[in-house]
Amino acid sequence: MTRAAVLCGIGSYLPPRTVSNHDLAGRLDTTDEWIRSRTGIGNRHQASPGTATSDLAAGAAEKALKCADVDSVDSIVLATTTPDRPCPGTAPTVASKLGFRGVAAFDVSAVCTGFLYALATASGLVATGAERVLVIGAETYSTIVDPDNRANAVIFGDGAGAVVLRAGRPGEPGALGAFDLGSDGAGRDLITVRAGGSEQRLSGAEPTHEDRYFVMSGREVFHKAVSRMADSVRTMLRRAGMGIEQIDRLVAHQANQRILLRLADVLGLPEDSNVSNIDAVGNTAAASIPIALAHGHANRLLLPGHRVLLTAFGGGLTWGSTVLTWPDLAHSSRPRR
Structure with missing residues (x-):
C-alpha cells in the first residue's frame, strides 16, 4: 500500500528578546512607518548571547512532539542557513538535546525554501519505511545580517x-500532496553570504566587510519571488489534480508583506486567504513557514478541512510548493507517550 507523510504535530519557538521598529529607528536613521510600508514588519525576535540555532530548533521540536503526543521519531531533518557550526551538521546536536540516540539526523540547506525541501525529503523517508520524521526550520539570522545595514537589519528575525x-x-487529513521543487544557480549572487566557504577561502583574497554578511538584491528578488512561487504553485496543483479555487489558505514564506499580497493576487486568491505573522516576527527564512503554520493553528486561522497551500522562494535560487488538508491537531499540551 502506498504510504504518505501525514502532519500530526506542530510547534514553534521564538527567543524571548524582541526588537521593535522603534528600537531600530534611531540607530539606522529610519522610522516605524518606513519599515512597515516597505516590509509589513513591526517586530522581530533575536537570540541572546549563549543561544544557538540548535536551542531554538529543540524548543520548537519539543512543542511539536507534545502536540503530536509522541516521544520518539525515526529521523530528524533540519532546514537552516545558520547552523551552529560549519561542521558538523546541526541536526545531530538537536537530536542529542531532545534525548534521541541513534536516530538519523541531517541538515538541508536551501535558504528560505529549506523547509519545503525538508518536507519533501521527509516524505521520501516515510515512503521508504520511516514511521515518524521530525522536520524543523530554525534560523538565527541575527548572526549573519550586518546590524548597521538598514536594508537587511530591519527585515530578519530569529x-x-x-x-x-x-x-x-x-488523501487523509494532514497527508502531504504533490511537490514541486526547483533551482537556478545562476542567480546565487542575488541572495548570498560570499565569505566563509571554499570559494572565498581558496581564492586567496581577504573578504571585505560586506562579504562577511548576508546581502540581497531586494528589487530583483521581489519580482523573481512572485513569479517563481506562482509558477511552482501552478505546476504543483496540476500534479495534484487541483485548481486554485480549491485552496482555502495560503501559507507562503514570510519574506515581505507586499510579496505575500502580490502573490495572492497573481494566483487569484482572496487577500484574506493569506496566513501571515510577518508583522510580529519578521522574515525568519527557513523557519518562516512552520512558524506561520503554528501561528495559524494556535489562532484558529487554520481549521480542520482547510486545504492549505505552502510555497517558498529563497537563495540558491530555490523555490518549492506543496499542499495538504489541515488535520485536527491538539491545541493544548498533553503528556508525551
Whole structure:
C-alpha cells in the first residue's frame, strides 16, 4: 500500500528578546512607518548571547512532539542557513538535546525554501519505511545580517518551527500532496553570504566587510519571488489534480508583506486567504513557514478541512510548493507517550 507523510504535530519557538521598529529607528536613521510600508514588519525576535540555532530548533521540536503526543521519531531533518557550526551538521546536536540516540539526523540547506525541501525529503523517508520524521526550520539570522545595514537589519528575525510527520494514507487529513521543487544557480549572487566557504577561502583574497554578511538584491528578488512561487504553485496543483479555487489558505514564506499580497493576487486568491505573522516576527527564512503554520493553528486561522497551500522562494535560487488538508491537531499540551 502506498504510504504518505501525514502532519500530526506542530510547534514553534521564538527567543524571548524582541526588537521593535522603534528600537531600530534611531540607530539606522529610519522610522516605524518606513519599515512597515516597505516590509509589513513591526517586530522581530533575536537570540541572546549563549543561544544557538540548535536551542531554538529543540524548543520548537519539543512543542511539536507534545502536540503530536509522541516521544520518539525515526529521523530528524533540519532546514537552516545558520547552523551552529560549519561542521558538523546541526541536526545531530538537536537530536542529542531532545534525548534521541541513534536516530538519523541531517541538515538541508536551501535558504528560505529549506523547509519545503525538508518536507519533501521527509516524505521520501516515510515512503521508504520511516514511521515518524521530525522536520524543523530554525534560523538565527541575527548572526549573519550586518546590524548597521538598514536594508537587511530591519527585515530578519530569529526563530524556529517544527512539524511531526507520521506514516499514513494518501488523501487523509494532514497527508502531504504533490511537490514541486526547483533551482537556478545562476542567480546565487542575488541572495548570498560570499565569505566563509571554499570559494572565498581558496581564492586567496581577504573578504571585505560586506562579504562577511548576508546581502540581497531586494528589487530583483521581489519580482523573481512572485513569479517563481506562482509558477511552482501552478505546476504543483496540476500534479495534484487541483485548481486554485480549491485552496482555502495560503501559507507562503514570510519574506515581505507586499510579496505575500502580490502573490495572492497573481494566483487569484482572496487577500484574506493569506496566513501571515510577518508583522510580529519578521522574515525568519527557513523557519518562516512552520512558524506561520503554528501561528495559524494556535489562532484558529487554520481549521480542520482547510486545504492549505505552502510555497517558498529563497537563495540558491530555490523555490518549492506543496499542499495538504489541515488535520485536527491538539491545541493544548498533553503528556508525551
